[in-house]
Amino acid sequence: RALSPDASSLVGATAPDVPTESAEELIARRDAVVARVQEHYFAHPPRIERGWRHHLLDTSGMAYLDMVNNVAVVGHSHPRVTAAASRQLGLLNTNSRFSYDGMVTYAERIVELLPEPLDTVFFVNSGSEAVDLALRIVRSVTGRKDTICLAGGYHGWSTATDEISTTLNDNPHSRGTRPPWVHLAPMPNLFRGEHRGADAADRYADAVRSIVAQIPGGPAAFVAEPLSGNAGGVEIPPGYLPQVYESVRAAGGLVVSDEVQVGYGRTGGDFWGFQMHGVVPDVVTMAKAAGNGHPIGFVVTRREIAEQFSSQGSFFSSVGGSPVSSAVGVAVLDVLRDEGLQENAARIGAHLSTRLEALRERHSLIGCIHGRGLYQGVELVRDPETLEPATEEATAICERLRELGVIEHATGDYSNVLKVKPPLCITRDSADFFVDRLDEVLSAGW
Numbered sequence: 001r002a003l004s005p006d007a008s009s010l011v012g013a014t015a016p017d018v019p020t021e022s023a024e025e026l027i028a029r030r031d032a033v034v035a036r037v038q039e040h041y042f043a044h045p046p047r048i049e050r051g052w053r054h055h056l057l058d059t060s061g062m063a064y065l066d067m068v069n070n071v072a073v074v075g076h077s078h079p080r081v082t083a084a085a086s087r088q089l090g091l092l093n094t095n096s097r098f099s100y101d102g103m104v105t106y107a108e109r110i111v112e113l114l115p116e117p118l119d120t121v122f123f124v125n126s127g128s129e130a131v132d133l134a135l136r137i138v139r140s141v142t143g144r145k146d147t148i149c150l151a152g153g154y155h156g157w158s159t160a161t162d163e164i165s166t167t168l169n170d171n172p173h174s175r176g177t178r179p180p181w182v183h184l185a186p187m188p189n190l191f192r193g194e195h196r197g198a199d200a201a202d203r204y205a206d207a208v209r210s211i212v213a214q215i216p217g218g219p220a221a222f223v224a225e226p227l228s229g230n231a232g233g234v235e236i237p238p239g240y241l242p243q244v245y246e247s248v249r250a251a252g253g254l255v256v257s258d259e260v261q262v263g264y265g266r267t268g269g270d271f272w273g274f275q276m277h278g279v280v281p282d283v284v285t286m287a288k289a290a291g292n293g294h295p296i297g298f299v300v301t302r303r304e305i306a307e308q309f310s311s312q313g314s315f316f317s318s319v320g321g322s323p324v325s326s327a328v329g330v331a332v333l334d335v336l337r338d339e340g341l342q343e344n345a346a347r348i349g350a351h352l353s354t355r356l357e358a359l360r361e362r363h364s365l366i367g368c369i370h371g372r373g374l375y376q377g378v379e380l381v382r383d384p385e386t387l388e389p390a391t392e393e394a395t396a397i398c399e400r401l402r403e404l405g406v407i408e409h410a411t412g413d414y415s416n417v418l419k420v421k422p423p424l425c426i427t428r429d430s431a432d433f434f435v436d437r438l439d440e441v442l443s444a445g446w
């Protein structure tokens, strides 16, 4: 089997205590104790024992190129992140109520990366918590509850974020019982949506304007990703967000940019996703990459909003912004900067776009290459006219890619969009390895 080129140093590096039970036995154990709602990627999952850069190694010594892990932004088990975590764990690992050193440094580093006036940080532990807190902030500050979000977006599993999420959650809201304070605007998807022409951004913005006009008392907020990850890496057309932000603000509402997946340079251009649209939100939410796997989430807003919120009640997270989270968070930012990973995402992302577009021209199953940077999606369709989603094909292709040494997974409303979201340290050789394996699998005929 061809090996992902950068993974050769992993070969033979297996741990001494390789489990002897079969994958089936492990799955039986899993199903006895792990809730079914947990997302499982593969019918026969590899037993991953260690991570290294953009690779994973299973207990049999097989190395996989990880094309889906947007949490491990600087690469799996980065030694500098590990060192920062171990050092801090050995010194002081909790006490955020009165020991602030690490938290202050971390907050300063975050604020330095954001445009004015976003200057005040709240620390939590996950993306769901971050968006949940953002909802609480905008609703408390505006004294309103109505929230506009995009159909096909995802913002978390908590009670409040679940209400504004559609993909992934096969929840009661997805089945049509969304609460009356949640308003779904159409996803501005230029491949599959209602408007696809040159005026699409304006038409989709019109849809938000008409929702805003219909909310008695006005909306509390508009919440969206600036490039929609779980919809399949769907790019929001230029010109859309400036119009939406303006109409929501004109009605007295606030805007939240959910950067949980897209932030930290993943789009191959700016550090934050909203920057590519030339807008500045009132509230930013971040998690995932912030901790490179360690549970870290945060919300940033401007001082006056933070103070108004704090004056109306307390907020406290027992472990948010803990000394270990802060040390890890700073180490991740250091590595991103020192290893030039934002620039790497731009370079490799552009290379991947070119190669994937060339693949699209040769394989009719590929309907569209979504996204940019290291945040792309390969949408599979059975028919280029009807755009019938190739969902079963996508599942089978992921299984086949796994056999060839690539971890892949499909997302989107129809689970037919292959994710292209590797750690930002991926090399050109590994990117080529992915495209070549995908080419090989697609060439087998579907």
Ligand code: PMP
Binding pocket: 126, 127, 128, 129, 131, 154, 155, 156, 157, 225, 229, 230, 258, 259, 260, 261, 287, 288
């Ligand atoms: N917002 C977005 C855009 C996400 O993609 C996710 C996770 N997929 C979340 C929020 C929730 O984050 P978490 O899983 O850390 O709770």
